[in-house]
Amino acid sequence: MSHTDKTTVAIAGGGPAGIMLGLLLARAGVDVTVLEKHRDFLRDFRGDTVHPSTLQVLDELGLAEELEKRPHRKVTSLTVGRSGDPIVQADLASLPGRFPYVAMMPQWDFLDMLTDHARAYPGFRLLMNAEAVGIAEEDSAVRGIRYRERTEGEDGGGREHELRAVLSIAADGRDSGLRDAAGMVPTELGAPMDVLWLRVPRGSADPSGLNGSLGEGAMAVAIDRGEYWQIAFLIPKGGFEAVRAEPIASFQETLLGLLPFLGDNVREIDDWSKVAFLNVTQDRLERWYRPGLLAIGDAAHAMTPVGGVGINLAIQDAVATANLLSRPLLEAQSDPDRFAKTLNPELLARVQRRRRMPTVGTQAVQQLLQRQVISRALAADAELPLLLRAIGGTGPWSAVIARVMMYGLRPEHVRSAAVATPAHGGAGPPA
Numbered sequence: 001m002s003h004t005d006k007t008t009v010a011i012a013g014g015g016p017a018g019i020m021l022g023l024l025l026a027r028a029g030v031d032v033t034v035l036e037k038h039r040d041f042l043r044d045f046r047g048d049t050v051h052p053s054t055l056q057v058l059d060e061l062g063l064a065e066e067l068e069k070r071p072h073r074k075v076t077s078l079t080v081g082r083s084g085d086p087i088v089q090a091d092l093a094s095l096p097g098r099f100p101y102v103a104m105m106p107q108w109d110f111l112d113m114l115t116d117h118a119r120a121y122p123g124f125r126l127l128m129n130a131e132a133v134g135i136a137e138e139d140s141a142v143r144g145i146r147y148r149e150r151t152e153g154e155d156g157g158g159r160e161h162e163l164r165a166v167l168s169i170a171a172d173g174r175d176s177g178l179r180d181a182a183g184m185v186p187t188e189l190g191a192p193m194d195v196l197w198l199r200v201p202r203g204s205a206d207p208s209g210l211n212g213s214l215g216e217g218a219m220a221v222a223i224d225r226g227e228y229w230q231i232a233f234l235i236p237k238g239g240f241e242a243v244r245a246e247p248i249a250s251f252q253e254t255l256l257g258l259l260p261f262l263g264d265n266v267r268e269i270d271d272w273s274k275v276a277f278l279n280v281t282q283d284r285l286e287r288w289y290r291p292g293l294l295a296i297g298d299a300a301h302a303m304t305p306v307g308g309v310g311i312n313l314a315i316q317d318a319v320a321t322a323n324l325l326s327r328p329l330l331e332a333q334s335d336p337d338r339f340a341k342t343l344n345p346e347l348l349a350r351v352q353r354r355r356r357m358p359t360v361g362t363q364a365v366q367q368l369l370q371r372q373v374i375s376r377a378l379a380a381d382a383e384l385p386l387l388l389r390a391i392g393g394t395g396p397w398s399a400v401i402a403r404v405m406m407y408g409l410r411p412e413h414v415r416s417a418a419v420a421t422p423a424h425g426g427a428g429p430p431a
């Protein structure tokens with residue numbers, strides 16, 4: 001049996017884009033319902049880099065102190081090396097602003113922190129185990145989201161519901177089903193690599209922070225997660241079967257060659273079942289909206305892991321969307337005929353106009369690094385890429401690239417009003 005429910009904004013996807021937008025809209029007094037298909041945020045295949053631009057947004061929301069209380073590590077240096085010799089050593093501590101570092105926070109902790117805060121606003125509702133399965137459509141406009149309740153471990157079945165909304169948001173990530181249901185098809189930009197994702201215990205004498213390493217025909221990035229290294233091992237696109245055909249011992253040797261500090265701990269990877277395969281894509285929608293529907297975050301533009309910028313772009317999209325739309329949504333909320341009307345699509349176009357340049361620019365930087373550094377490392381090109389030599393020096397380019405990657409091309413600031421008051425006594429709207 002199904003039933004119909006109503007909200008002002010229905011958001012598919014409880015990732016960084018969806019949760020941050022839900023928080024900001026609820027804070028502005030807009031009723032919002034976020035649908036997340038999983039029962040919690042505890043998934044391993046998520047990045048954990050919270051960049052200075054996002055830290056700034058958290059500070060504007062009064063959450064900087066809250067972040068300090070939660071488990072995270074501050075990374076102020078970024079090293080990319082070859083055969084143990086550093087090529088790039090970026091010192092983030094010299095960046096301008098109050099947060100000259102990357103906070104490494106498991107994404108589940110980051111999302112828990114945002115939802116804990118968002119739940120204190122009366123207009124915020126988060127439905128877990130709720131999978132968006134399609135759009136509700138009338139007169140060529142999207143009028144809401146159809147979703148079904150998932151029960152543990154099942155993929156089909158479950159009760160189906162309709163959530164009517166003035167505006168629906170596709171924030172359901174790079175494989176967005178809502179975007180597909182709305183007939184919006186992204187343009188593939190391509191990526192030369194896929195990623196193998198694995199954990200190796202961290203020894204007490206190990207370095208810290210983010211450590212990238214270029215080899216001949218291989219490349220890896222080790223992310224310091226305290227007790228263990230989260231390792232992204234890059235392979236040529238589509239090359240997993242060939243890598244897996246090798247004995248696990250030779251994979252261990254390659255890893256050790258790239259990241260010598262792993263030492264004997266590398267033997268923990270004694271079976272391919274401990275190595276997960278992640279397909280890397282990069283794409284972008286030509287048009288991020290349809291009447292009644294807006295795509296943000298990876299649903300509008302899938303980012304590759306290069307530079308660890310995807311979460312931060314998703315957050316910036318959410319901030320820009322709330323800045324531009326919270327007032328018209330608040331007005332629409334008081335209209336008794338709101339569910340038969342369509343929010344002016346020109347407002348949605350403004351969000352795309354605002355966020356298109358930083359998206360295209362960041363994807364272009366990712367493409368450049370992929371072509372110049374990753375493809376060449378994976379092709380066993382012994383010559384050090386010109387780009388790395390340029391970044392590796394102390395010249396102005398290293399500072400420019402570090403700044404673009406850390407702050408983004410158009411950092412957003414929270415401008416949407418804080419109308420609603422959180423129910424708890426914690427961080428609330430600024431006075």
Ligand SMILES: Cc1cc2nc3c(=O)[nH]c(=O)nc-3n(C[C@H](O)[C@H](O)[C@H](O)COP(=O)(O)OP(=O)(O)OC[C@H]3O[C@@H](n4cnc5c(N)ncnc54)[C@H](O)[C@@H]3O)c2cc1C
Pocket residue numbers: 012013014015016017018035036037038046047048049130131132133171172173174176177178195278279280281296297298299302303304305307308309310311312314
């Ligand atoms: C291997 C790899 C490593 C990466 N590492 C980093 C990194 O270190 N730092 C970084 O900034 N970025 C990283 N990225 C990119 C980053 O993960 C994304 O850009 C970012 O998470 C996008 O946020 P989002 O909210 O748009 O989408 P997502 O984070 O993908 O969130 C989408 C959410 O929607 C939910 N969902 C999906 N379908 C439905 C549905 N039908 N109904 C309801 N809910 C649904 C999902 O469960 C998920 O919670 C990495 C990407 C890859 C592939």
